[in-house]
Amino acid sequence: MKGELAQYFQEHRSRHLAELVEFLRIPSVSTLSAHRPDMLAAAHWVAEQLSRFGMEAVRLLETAGHPAVYGEWLHAPGRPTILIYGHYDVQPPDPLEKWVSPPFEPDFRENRIYARGVSDDKGPLFQALKAVEALMVLHGELPLNVKFLFEGEEEVGSPNLPPLVAAHRDLLAADLVVSADGAMWRASEPSITLSGRGMTALEVDLTTARIDLHSGRHGGAVPNALHAMAELIASLHDKDGRVAVAGFYSQVRELPVEERAAIAALPFNEDEYRQSLGLPALHGEPGYTTLERQWTRPTLDVVGMWGGFQGEGRKTVIPCEAHAKITCRLVADQNPDAVAALVAEHLERNVPDGARISVRRFPGGSLPYDMPADQPVVKIAAEVLSEVMGGQAVLVRMGGTLPAAEVFQTLLGAYTLFFSFSTADEQYHAPNEFFRLERFDAGLRAWAHLLLKLGESPMTNT
């Protein structure tokens, strides 16, 4: 059976890669309204794939934003039902000038595929499709009941996923969610991710005068929006790197000693990590290791800040506007609404004299997510990863946010097994995003093996 699968994936490799390239060429950028037609094209591309290998009830589920793609195969009575999750939308590609090859023209080099979204999440989503296709082609049936839900708004924080899942609770009901999203920790060993951070995001618009003012005529006597914004942003952290927003840490569940010990036991070299990023120094909340900071502590990061003249040369103005976009990563038991309110309050309280601000929240905050390490699927997944990739899978946590996991837990009562074969260093959300071909190949087999093993497991509503 496993030899047969390995042979199948080898024989169909060039077709699979050609199909993936086709998928990657669609610039399905969910954050930009100009890409709405591309979003629809990508959704239809996925739906068409599902239909092609015998999935049933395939359709787009409409939302207030971009649609999700649904499909199912439910002909394994008495066997578990899984919901396969992933997303077909991608991050914006800018800054374009930093890409070696254009973001939507996939390029094969160094045994990798380079393209926007190849690692997050089109490559991994595609692996799930092709694993199910392989089982259908080889056996004419699946070893368990499968549903698919591929959303188009992960990169904007999945604002419409909760109402969608709530509205289709029966349709989507499953014993377990298996997510094609949620990259592995790193390239050196397989890993299983037990938790993800939540998120909330805000935008601040700051204004001073009615118009930009001449820096000669007015300079020295009027507030400067950029000075005010710099002061405001600088006030968000203390000198040591702690978030200085009052109450920011008050809902954070402190890490038990044994969990800190488990993290400390993972082989991880902070200095190599620092060097790999080209950083003169790491920087973060005092009292925690780098992995603790990334996995178990909340953050506040300004992701964009701008105002005044950015062109060539100089312009002697005192800018009257400045803008900043802020995101926070949250850990249990922080709540996105509560944290956003605290940050907004801090900003309002710290507005420098002569400036006014308006703070807006982005839709789509997410709660943090946690799965206990003793869940049976964790053991099953670890066995599959060892079989296919060799070595021992390590249990890790994720600094990133997968809003879907928390939504499925709350609304479907199902845990999410993260089963993605992208790696967290693959420059997703940055120029030159890539996907390792080695993990592309391994993932196809691993998905097929996982489905076979889950089909044999007694798991129902773990």
Place this chain on the structure above:
Amino acid sequence: MKGELAQYFQEHRSRHLAELVEFLRIPSVSTLSAHRPDMLAAAHWVAEQLSRFGMEAVRLLETAGHPAVYGEWLHAPGRPTILIYGHYDVQPPDPLEKWVSPPFEPDFRENRIYARGVSDDKGPLFQALKAVEALMVLHGELPLNVKFLFEGEEEVGSPNLPPLVAAHRDLLAADLVVSADGAMWRASEPSITLSGRGMTALEVDLTTARIDLHSGRHGGAVPNALHAMAELIASLHDKDGRVAVAGFYSQVRELPVEERAAIAALPFNEDEYRQSLGLPALHGEPGYTTLERQWTRPTLDVVGMWGGFQGEGRKTVIPCEAHAKITCRLVADQNPDAVAALVAEHLERNVPDGARISVRRFPGGSLPYDMPADQPVVKIAAEVLSEVMGGQAVLVRMGGTLPAAEVFQTLLGAYTLFFSFSTADEQYHAPNEFFRLERFDAGLRAWAHLLLKLGESPMTNT
């Protein structure tokens, strides 16, 4: 004579305005290399005007940057020689979306002309041209010797003016410079400007990691270029609004008591000023009035600051780059090189952990400029302004920078009389720059009267 001039300007008014519109349509933006052809077109337009009304030796004087336009009429032996100065380059027009009418399509409304550069300095330059033209047409000669020097780099800090003037010292020699640049203080009364602030400008590039990093995977453990830039920029001022750069004020000549008293005696309402700018509060160095801050104290203003994602929506990155453009206005006896070095030193010393910076100076720093109030031309100009505009001209200072005045003083040994009919509230360097038609008309007559009066004056090398 004066009646004759008034009638002449009235009769030729529509032609004059049509010609000015033609001049304003040329987008001669000196800061942007893409506009190089437009710069040349504007220079040729001015040269062609000079030739048309009988100026001689008209030509472009080449520089390392944009050329200057020269012309002369030297047939008044025994009479004084003046050098008429102005600039044909303009500021960039962005942000374009804030213009009511397009910046290079002049629009007449509210008894004003709206266009980029109409107030700074094409309108005022054009007035000098047309006044000389009027005298030539009416009398066939001028009452004194006149030279013209119109440069194309005022908006980039006149970096090539000093070598140009040094190289053409004899050609440009004059008893007095009369500048068509240097706006009047305000619309309520005529004014004569005795001093201008100097300037120096820098750009800071700050980097952290090699690439932008995913804010989930890395957030909390790595430096954020925007946080570092905000901290760095915030460090440039203390909480009260003083520049916090060590040594910044050490070369500032303190204002004598009588000058502070003269400034305090000027009718000026700080609250009206604040309201006219739509500001919730004024802001500046403690211990000085608004006019003192604008005219007699040095400043440091960030004119542009940016990094990270500025598009629609959000992008979950930790930016690895941030940029800022800084300009300082200087007063006697500050030196642009020395101040730039102090600011650069401050920046280097205050770089937050995990960041690196590189600081570049913009070429073209300017020394501050001062003319004693008892110079005879001040009295002559005041009489002309009273004749033409009514009321009493007040003596003021200028917060802005006219590098040319200091260059002429140093290299030609001549003071500069600022004789511009633009007003400092005309939104130059900002969207919707305009020029009052009333001052357009008054300025034509005033220039002609000034030339007649200077021709009769005993002034030689004042």
